[in-house]
Amino acid sequence: MSxxxxxxxxxxxxxxxERLLAAxxxxxxxxxxxxxxxxxxxxxxxxxxxxxxxxxxAVLLAAWFHDAVYDGERDAEERSAAWAEHALPGLVDDAxxxxxxxxxxxxxxxxxxxxxxxxxxxxxxxxxxxxxxxARYATYVAAVRAEYSHLDDATFSAGRRAVLEGLxxxxxxxxxxxxxxxxxxxxxxxxxxxxxxxx
Numbered sequence: 001m002s003x004x005x006x007x008x009x010x011x012x013x014x015x016x017x018e019r020l021l022a023a024x025x026x027x028x029x030x031x032x033x034x035x036x037x038x039x040x041x042x043x044x045x046x047x048x049x050x051x052x053x054x055x056x057x058a059v060l061l062a063a064w065f066h067d068a069v070y071d072g073e074r075d076a077e078e079r080s081a082a083w084a085e086h087a088l089p090g091l092v093d094d095a096x097x098x099x100x101x102x103x104x105x106x107x108x109x110x111x112x113x114x115x116x117x118x119x120x121x122x123x124x125x126x127x128x129x130x131x132x133x134x135a136r137y138a139t140y141v142a143a144v145r146a147e148y149s150h151l152d153d154a155t156f157s158a159g160r161r162a163v164l165e166g167l168x169x170x171x172x173x174x175x176x177x178x179x180x181x182x183x184x185x186x187x188x189x190x191x192x193x194x195x196x197x198x199x
Contacts, residue, residue, distance in 0.1 A: 004034060007041040009060040013091045023068050030146035032070040036129070037063065043125035050178040054121040058096050061088065062103035062122055072148055077108040110167065112175055120175035124183070127173060130190055131183035137190045164191050 008017045024034045040063045048056070061084070069079040081104040088097045103122050106112055110127055112119030129140050148156050167173060173187050174180040 004038050004041070007038075007060060008064070009057045010091055013088075016087050016091070017064075020064050020068055023070075028147070029070065031140055031143035032067040032147065033143075036067065039129065040066075040125045043128045044121065047121050047125065047176055047178055052117075052121055052176050052178055054118050055099065057092065058099040059103065059118050059122050061092070061096070061100045062107075062118075063125065065100060066104045066107045066122070066126065070147070072150065077105055081105045111170065114175065124174045124176050124179040127167070127187070128179065128183055130167075130173065130187035132186075132190070134190070137194075141194060161195060164195055167191070 004021060005017065008014075010017075021034065024032070024037050026033075041060065044054075044056075044059060044063060048054070065080050065084040066077070067080065068083050069076045081101040084100045084104055085097060088100060092100075099118065103118055106116075106119050106123065107126055110123040112123050114120070129137070132140065144160070145156060148159075151159070168188060168191050172180055172184065174184050
C-alpha cells in the first residue's frame, strides 16, 4: 500500500521503513498485512482528529512495529518489540525506544491502564477492526483463519474463541472516549455473532 509511507513518523530510517513494509507484505500474511497497518494508522489519525492526545512519534512507530513479526507463534509481540529495540537506537532517543517497545508488548493483551494514554490509543486503533461493517469483519475473520491454515479447524476454533472471549470479558473493549462511544457496541455485536451468541 504505497500511501503507507506517509505514516512513517521519522525523517530518516527509510531503509528500516522498507524492511517493515516488506515484513507486512510477506505472502504468508493473511490479516496482519499492509492493509492492517494502514487501517491502524488511519484509526490513529481519526482518534487524533477527534481530540485524543498521544505521543504521535512513539505511537506511530509502535503501530509500525506491533505486528512486524507475525508467524502464528505466541512470542511474536516480544520479537517485534525486540526488533524495535535493536533497530531504533540512533534514529530516536532512548526514551522513545523504550516507549515503542513497551507499547508493542502491550498489544499482546490490549489491557492498558486507564492513565496510559499512548497504550489506550494504540490498543483502540489495533482492535478497531472488531467494529468494522459486516463485510469487512467477515473478510478479517477469513484472513485470520488463513494465517493459521497449519492448524486444524477444531484447534483454530478453540484458540480463536479463547482470544475473543478474553477480549469481550474486559469491561471496555475500547479505552478512549471516542472509540468507546463509536466502536464498542458494533464490536461487541460482531464478536457475539462470530461466537454464535446473542448480541
